Amino acid sequence: MKSTTRGTLAAVVTGLAAAVSGATPAAAVGTVPVPVPLGGVEKSFNIELPQVGAEIPVPVPGSPDGPRYVEGRLIPERVIPQLPVNGGLPGADMRAPLPHVLGDDFDHVSLDAPASDLRTMAPGLALDAPLTPPNPKAFGLPEPKLPQAGVLTPVLQTMPAAALVTGPGL
Numbered sequence: 001m002k003s004t005t006r007g008t009l010a011a012v013v014t015g016l017a018a019a020v021s022g023a024t025p026a027a028a029v030g031t032v033p034v035p036v037p038l039g040g041v042e043k044s045f046n047i048e049l050p051q052v053g054a055e056i057p058v059p060v061p062g063s064p065d066g067p068r069y070v071e072g073r074l075i076p077e078r079v080i081p082q083l084p085v086n087g088g089l090p091g092a093d094m095r096a097p098l099p100h101v102l103g104d105d106f107d108h109v110s111l112d113a114p115a116s117d118l119r120t121m122a123p124g125l126a127l128d129a130p131l132t133p134p135n136p137k138a139f140g141l142p143e144p145k146l147p148q149a150g151v152l153t154p155v156l157q158t159m160p161a162a163a164l165v166t167g168p169g170l
Contacts, residue, residue, distance in 0.1 A: 031055040031088065031115045050096035055115040057088030073128055074142075080125035082152055089160055091115035098166070106166045113162035124152035 036052040062084035067076030091114045098107055128148035134140045
């Protein structure tokens with residue numbers, strides 16, 4: 001077998017193994033892991049330190065709903081549309097030793113707060129002109145009316161979760 005054939009075969013097998021194992025690239029996940037390296041300090045002082053890690057979400061802007069034309073209005077329904085932004089709340093993963101405060105069976109505490117999805121929409125604006133559309137009964141002239149203005153409220157939706165666990169040697 002030639003070296004180029006072996007290299008191609010190795011690349012295909014590696015790609016299949018990654019696909020079967022469920023490995024996804026960091027960009028597809030939507031979060032960036034942030035480890036806090038404390039291993040050198042543990043070895044230097046010969047003590048067990050907490051293990052800390054975090055996940056920082058990557059915000060992704062969406063496409064806004066465009067203006068909607070409604071019969072009987074001169075200006076579209078949403079002059080300034082709401083811009084959706086999807087992202088997440090940061091996550092944390094911490095594990096720390098306990099000096100047997102709760103008994104011999106409880107020597108570690110762990111906190112797992114995974115990154116949670118966050119959906120937001122920016123505020124928008126809805127306006128209507130102080131004139132009606134052309135009226136055929138009034139020779140095609142618009143009639144005056146009270147102007148209308150409204151603010152579309154911002155939206156914030158999320159569901160955070162966390163787990164606190166104590167036990168022996170987590």
